[in-house]
Amino acid sequence: MQLDAASLARLGTMAVRARVLVQGALSGLHRASHRGSSVEFAEHKQYSPGDEIRHIDWKSYAKQGKYFVKQFDQESQLTVYLVLDASGSMNFAGGGASKLEYAATALASLAYLVSQQQDRIGLLIFGGSETVIPASGRVQLRDVMDALETANSSGGRGQNSASAALQRIAELNRRRRALVILASDLFDASGDAVPALQKLRAAGHDVSVLQTMAPDELTFPYDGMTLFESLETDHRLLANPAAIRAEYLRKMQAFLGNTKEQLQRAGLDYHLVETNKPVETTLRDLLIARNALMRGRSVGVRG
Amino acid sequence: MAFIAPLLLLGTLAVAVPIVIHLFGRRRAKTVKFAAIDFLFQSDRKTARSMQIKEKALLVVRALACLAIPLALAKPYTSCERSGPHVARGAQAAVFVIDDSFAAGVVTDGKTWLVRATAQARAILTQLGPEAEVAIIRASQNADTPTELTRDHLRLGDQLLAMEPSARPADTRRALEAAGLLLTASGHSQKTVFLFSLMAKTGFSAGPAPWGPQGPALTVVDVPVANRNNLAITKLVVEPDPASGARGIAITAEVLNASATPVKDTELALRLGSDVVARGRLDLAPFERKAKRFLAVLPKGSHGADIQVALPNDVLPIDDVRSARAVLRDDVRVLIVNGDARTTRRDDEIFYLETALRPGDRIDSGTTLRTITPDEISADALSEADVVVLANVPALPTARVTALTAWVKAGGGLFVTVGDHTDAAAYNRQMRELLPQSLGEIVDTMWGATPEERAARALHMEKFAVDHPAFAALSKNATELRDAQFSQIFLLAPDANDSARTVLARFTNGAAALVEAQVGVGRIALFTSTIDRDWNDLAIHPGYLPMMQQLIRHLARRQAPVDESEHLVGSTVTLPVAGMSKLEVRGPGNLATMFDGDRIAGRTTLRFSKTEQPGQYRVRTFDAANTSTTREDLGFAVNLNPLGSDLTPAPPSVLPASGSGGGTDKASTKQRIELWHAVAAVILLLLLAEGVLLQRA
Structure with a gap:
């Protein structure tokens, strides 16, 4: 089953949408929930006084007559930061759902998924300046859903940069590695969103970017004299779209290409998301990409 | 500035129309809230700016047009000193x-x-x-x-x-x-x-x-x-110039300096056809007329030539050129009937006449001679002759006289000279129709005279009809002929119808020397003495040659070899059309006029009056088979009336x-200058500008 933007809107609250998407559309794609604690065996170490006796590998002692202690890489829960761009530009809804609604739905679904795995979820909304500190549990999930719901219903505003939110995540997770999933159009007037993402990746965090674009932004289908008004500023432009279409599309493709190239070069997981695409398709592509990445990394979303 | 219809200025309120339309149109533009507007600005910052400018320019142009239309209708004017x-x-x-x-x-x-x-x-x-x-x-x-x-x-x-x-x-x-x-x-x-x-x-x-x-x-x-300093050629005269040969012509151009400024060293160019064949220079005092004479020879092989004399162009170029037409006459075919042929050439009756008509036996003398005996006179021989000379022939039989008479009446020319073989009674009886006047007795002034008395008793020619073409080449009183001595002459008998003949010259005793008459459309002339030296010594006098040549041409209806009559613009030119089925006159600018059908049928001449342009006019004739012939002898030149050059x-x-x-x-003293034309022109320009702006927008 695939749900388009209109169908999603009819599903009601963000929590309902997330559950429908994860339990229905994405069922079978992720592993079974409640799989156990998040511990992974790393290597053996010869026993020395002070080591935990419960970690002595008795089978190795039976074979070799020496004490070895099992060591594990990660013994804590995964922290997933969902970052939503709620700036004014995300209100644009040309050719599908608004970018904000689409991004909020996608992040809500991810939150639900993460919550099902008992991992910690945090939420940062820039533009709305809403922050939910990472935690696990049903209450936490409800808070995240509420925050997303609020952001979606109040609409995007302002032209806040993603860099501040990303900087805050880096500060909050100096010791713990986290998975950061950003949903934004990356229309950043200051141009520092991409460097901030690169910096976050350099700090060891795992970063996925869902660059959310409306179809009309990619095809520019307008005709006749049109007055374009900015969603973030008071800029207005009266223009004949036919006269500027080619140049606009060239600039847009260049922007998307540059962004993708810079992010992928820095090791980020990049996805261009069109709002006329079913959300579950977007999520499936994200999860497939995450699974591919997990093969070489110890930190990841266990879907 | 004032207005003839100021009330129409109320129409200038229409200037609000484009402004309202502009604003309304601006509101009617679709509004789209767009996220990636920065890309639009980046994409077309220049376009966007120029569109804004064009939009404003359109508004200004339309507003001005709305202002200008009532302004033009109100008919603005200004006034200035007249x-x-x-x-x-x-x-x-x-x-x-x-x-x-x-x-x-x-x-x-x-x-x-x-x-x-x-x-x-x-x-x-x-x-x-x-x-x-x-x-x-x-x-x-x-x-x-x-x-x-x-x-x-x-x-x-x-x-x-x-x-x-x-x-x-x-x-x-x-x-x-x-x-x-x-x-x-x-x-x-x-x-x-x-x-x-x-x-x-x-x-x-x-x-x-x-x-x-x-x-x-x-x-x-x-x-x-x-x-107003105008130089003009006011006259062009073309005359034969025998000194330059049979094709020689003399062209005299009269130049007028119609100004108070002297002219030095102005150049005249003579053209024959398309070639400049001579140049000359002239100095002219204020308001002076001066003639310049050129000599030229018509090109061989042609029967005529267009002649043009030109000055360098001045303020009035049209009168700096004058044209004329020179036409060579055809050879005169002369049939000489020799009544006293001799084996010694100098003693032959026609020796001097032949020499006079073909001086030096030159081919280009313009005369073709054929000599026969009286017995050889026939209709065929006559058909190939323009002039027949009966030189001291005995009286001809009736059949030949009849043939000759018919030939003369049809247009031939007959010249009868007398001598020892002339029997007056037989002539008067058999050939009366071929004589202008009956022959009388012979007068021999030398009968019984001693050699010393001969000069005194000799007769001389006098009382010439100096205007007659026969004497046209001679000096005023024909002095070249007056010294000739005549020993014998025929007297002419009185006739009832004296008015039918003309005495062109008389002797000192009053007797007729040369008599002419018209027979039908032909001409006959009678010389009452011999044409050799038997009865006179005329043949050795300088007047003999020109007189004989001119007389023969006159009898043959062949005139001087040039067109001496000058046709002015608007004049009527008479053209012969006998025997033609069509005639075309083609003037300057290749403008042709055709005469055919009733305009030419049964007529001997027509009057052509479409001579509105100066220059050469050419004539072509068409026979019954519609074969055209360019008639160089009929072509003519038309020139300006020189009166207007001053x-x-x-x-x-x-x-x-x-x-x-x-x-x-x-x-x-005030003069009104209407301005609405200028305003209308501005409206047109504004509409044009609007069109251009709309196309580019």
Whole structure:
């Protein structure tokens, strides 16, 4: 089953949408929930006084007559930061759902998924300046859903940069590695969103970017004299779209290409998301990409 | 600036229309809230800016157009001090008398005088207003005159635009008379004659005033001529020049310096056909006429040539050229019937005559001689001759006389000379029809005279008909013939019908020496002595050769080898058409006129009067089989009347006094200049600009 933007809107609250998407559309794609604690065996170490006796590998002692202690890489829960761009530009809804609604739905679904795995979820909304500190549990999930719901219903505003939110995540997770999933159009007037993402990746965090674009932004289908008004500023432009279409599309493709190239070069997981695409398709592509990445990394979303 | 219809200025409120439309249109533009607007600005910052500019420019252009339309309809005008003639606007009658003589082609600043005059006439026509009834009279000689005034100013304007100088001289007085007559018939109280004239004195002939004190007002429109210094060729005479051979011609061109400035070393060029064959130079004092003589030889193989003498172009180029036509006559075919042939050539009856007609036995003498005996006279022989000379022949039998008579009546020329073989009684009996007058007795002045007495008793020729072509080549009193001594002559018997013959020369005793008569369409001449030296010594006198040559040509109807008559523009040229089925005259500019059918059938001549352009006119004839022949002998040249070349200004006294038919506001020195044309032009430009802007937007 695939749900388009209109169908999603009819599903009601963000929590309902997330559950429908994860339990229905994405069922079978992720592993079974409640799989156990998040511990992974790393290597053996010869026993020395002070080591935990419960970690002595008795089978190795039976074979070799020496004490070895099992060591594990990660013994804590995964922290997933969902970052939503709620700036004014995300209100644009040309050719599908608004970018904000689409991004909020996608992040809500991810939150639900993460919550099902008992991992910690945090939420940062820039533009709305809403922050939910990472935690696990049903209450936490409800808070995240509420925050997303609020952001979606109040609409995007302002032209806040993603860099501040990303900087805050880096500060909050100096010791713990986290998975950061950003949903934004990356229309950043200051141009520092991409460097901030690169910096976050350099700090060891795992970063996925869902660059959310409306179809009309990619095809520019307008005709006749049109007055374009900015969603973030008071800029207005009266223009004949036919006269500027080619140049606009060239600039847009260049922007998307540059962004993708810079992010992928820095090791980020990049996805261009069109709002006329079913959300579950977007999520499936994200999860497939995450699974591919997990093969070489110890930190990841266990879907 | 003021307005004729200021109320229409209310229409300027329409300027609000484009502004409202602009604002409304701006609101009607679709509004799209767009996220990636920065990309739009980046994409087309220049386009966006230029579109804004174009949008504003469109608004300005449309607003100006809306302002300009009522402005034009309100007919704005300004006024300034009058520089031209006074022109009152409104209902009136006016006649433009415009000098369109060839002198109107005088060039000032690259424009002919007529172009500038007609431009002023169009301006005045506009100032008169649509209610004025106007006519245009051209002042060239014999130009057509309109019969009524008209309000069709559009047609009058076209007429002025199309006006070109004619090839005739000016006759301004006639044109003013016609204008006066035309205005007399008008019911308007205000009547004006606007005269556009070069005011050359040759354009005003003497005569009574064209109107009285109640006549129209005369307004002379000043169209200045910067330079009136005109050189013109006023006459071109082409004559045979025997000294240059049978094809030799002498061309005399008369040049007039119609200015107060002396001319030095001006060049004249003579053209034969298309080639310049001679050049000459002339110095001319102010208002001097001087002749320049050229000698030339017509090209071999041609029967005629176009002759043109040209000066370098000056202010009036049309009279710097004059044309003529030289035509070689065909050879005269002379059949000499030798009545006293001798074996010794010098003693032969016709030795001197042959020598005279073919001097030096030259082929180009223009004469073809054939000598026969009296027995050889036949219809065939006669059919190949133009002139028959009966030189001392015995009386001919009736059959030959009949044949000869019929031949002469059909146009042949007969020259009868007498001698020892002439039997007067037999001549009078058998050949009377071939004689202008009956022969009488022989007078022998030397009978019984001693050698010392011979000179004193000899007869001489005198009392010549000096105007006759036979003596045209001789000096005034034919002194070349007077010294000849005649010992024997035939007297002529009195005839009842003396008026039928003409005595061209007489002897000192009063007897006729040379008599001519017309028989049918032919001519006969009788010389009452011998043509050799038996009865006289005329043959050894210098007058013998030209007299014989000219007489033979006269009898053969062959005249001098050039066209001496000069045809002026507008004159009528008479052309022979006997035996032709069609005749075409092709003038300058390749304009052809065809005469055929009833216009030519059964006629011997036609009168051609379409000679409006100076230059060469060529004639082609067509026979019954429609085969055309270019008749070089019929071609002719037409030239300007030299009267019009003198541009010397006439005194104001030549103009008639202005009548009382003028307007009432003569004191006004202000001239109204209407501006709506300019405003209309601005509207057009604005609409054009709007179109361009719309296309680019």
